[in-house]
Amino acid sequence: MRKAVVTGLLVLLVALAGFRKKEKVQPGIPQRWPAPAYDLGDAPLSEKKIQLGRLLFYDPILSRDSTISCASCHSPYNAFTHVDHSLSHGIDGRIGTRNSPVLVNLAWSTTLMWDGSITHLDEQAATPISNPLEMDESMPHIVQKLQANDAYRRLFRDAFGRRGITDKNVLRALSQFMLTLVSANAxxxxxxxxxxxxxxxxxxxxxxxxxxxxxxxxxxxxxxxxxxxxxxxxxxxxxxxxxxxxxxxxxxxxxxxxxxxxxxxxxxxxxxxxxxxxxxxxxxxxxxxxxxxxxxxxxxxxxxxxxxxxxxxxxxxxxxxxxxxxxxxxxxxxxxx
Incomplete structure (x- = not known):
């Protein structure tokens, strides 16, 4: 069932990629807010990268056994965190060591993670992906799995050109989606x-x-x-x-x-x-x-x-x-x- 759902989402995203849209997206910077810490000039948002990152965020293919996605610990209904347990849960029922932080207004974050171990959003997702208590996967193997998928190959080509599927582009697509998670209308x-x-x-x-x-x-x-x-x-x-x-x-x-x-x-x-x-x-x-x-x-x-x-x-x-x-x-x- 999970594989069928993901396949269906891929078909939808491939169809969306065929539409001619304005490539660059204006970031949502609220009035009277400080300038983002993330250099949007160096990595401007694009609709195709955002939608690719969104798909990856919800796809358990990023975990070793395809059971855990980013959204497993970062639910959109709970400000992109989890609420049903104190510590993050990973593959094989493994228990992490910390509560997952919310993913909101990350463009303004100068450091990430509870201890500030990550200093750039483009690097953040690699930590839970490689953590044996969370997704227990490697970036080279993720690239290999994505390259074996016809739909993902097309989506990466549409988003990143001839560079296609690389570990850097996987992480960049995820950060593009997370940059859109701006909450300023309470x-x-x-x-x-x-x-x-x-x-x-x-x-x-x-x-x-x-x-x-x-x-x-x-x-x-x-x-x-x-x-x-x-x-x-x-x-x-x-x-x-x-x-x-x-x-x-x-x-x-x-x-x-x-x-x-x-x-x-x-x-x-x-x-x-x-x-x-x-x-x-x-x-x-x-x-x-x-x-x-x-x-x-x-x-x-x-x-x-x-x-x-x-x-x-x-x-x-x-x-x-x-x-x-x-x-x-x-x-x-x-x-x-």
């Missing part, structure tokens, strides 16, 4: 554009957010793109030291990338290991669960005091970051649906 954005107003509870929550959270979850991206130790208790079963694994600096111990809060209500579980299932649990940890350590963010050393009403107000504001148009956009979903 209720919060409508308020900022003067098209709507916060409720009284949302307004109070926004004031609390500005006071306690915005230094790390910086507007309008709702992330600083930095790394912080936010006082989580160490999970002895995972022994995850965060950014220090990459830099080998003691000052980076237990620091993880600050995630965006956009679509936060649709993307549980939370934290790098998915330990919290609700926003209430997250706030409770900041109120009374902060663990002291040398690299703890200084703003969190005394915790954050919130009353029950203030917690409700803050959650009400966080819900204004839900971009329902983005979450239901058919251009991001499974091709053909």
């Amino acid at each position: 209720r919060y954005d409508s308020v900022k554009r003067g098209e709507a107003e916060f409720t009284e509870s949302e307004a109070r929550g926004y004031a609390l957010f500005t006071r306690h959270c915005s230094a790390c979850h910086t507007e309008p991206l709702f992330t600083s793109n930095g790394f912080e130790n936010n006082g989580l208790a160490v999970d002895d079963s995972l022994h995850d030291i965060g950014r220090m694994k990459i830099t080998h600096l003691g000052s980076d111990s237990l620091k993880f990338k600050v995630p965006t809060l956009r679509n936060i209500a649709q993307s549980p579980p939370y934290m790098h290991d998915g330990r919290f299932k609700t926003l209430g649990q997250v706030l409770n940890n900041y109120i009374m669960g902060i663990q002291q350590s040398p690299t703890l963010n200084p703003r969190l050393q005394k915790g954050i005091y919130l009353t029950a009403v203030q917690k409700a107000d803050l959650v009400a504001f966080l819900y204004t970051l839900s971009d329902h148009a983005f979450l239901s956009d058919p251009r991001h979903g499974i091709p053909g649906k």
Whole structure:
């Protein structure tokens, strides 16, 4: 059944490739947002590359046994993450070591992954593809499998010319699709554009957010793109030291990338290991669960005091970051649906 579905999608994409479309696509850069970190001048978006990347994103052919696709851990209905388990699941029922991050507004990301181990979007997909706990595949074998497929050979030729199917072009096509995952039309954005107003509870929550959270979850991206130790208790079963694994600096111990809060209500579980299932649990940890350590963010050393009403107000504001148009956009979903 899975093979039949993928074959059907390939037929659809080949048909779409036959239409004469404007090759270059204008990136969706929202007003008053900073310039993207990704060099769109060096790699301009094109419709054929985007649609090819979209097909690859949903195709389990990228995994060793053709059971896991990128979308297996990055569902479009959940802001391109998973919600049914704390840690990512891979082939053969293998369990990863971290919760999959959301894939949104990646053109503005200066680093990728929870520990910042990837510094360019065109390289990102190679990590889960090669990870033995996730897709457990190699780029040379993926190229071999794609070259054996008549439809993919045509799609790559249409998108990349005579270069066709190469490991670089596979990764570039995936990044082209991920670059289109721009979320900037939540209720919060409508308020900022003067098209709507916060409720009284949302307004109070926004004031609390500005006071306690915005230094790390910086507007309008709702992330600083930095790394912080936010006082989580160490999970002895995972022994995850965060950014220090990459830099080998003691000052980076237990620091993880600050995630965006956009679509936060649709993307549980939370934290790098998915330990919290609700926003209430997250706030409770900041109120009374902060663990002291040398690299703890200084703003969190005394915790954050919130009353029950203030917690409700803050959650009400966080819900204004839900971009329902983005979450239901058919251009991001499974091709053909």
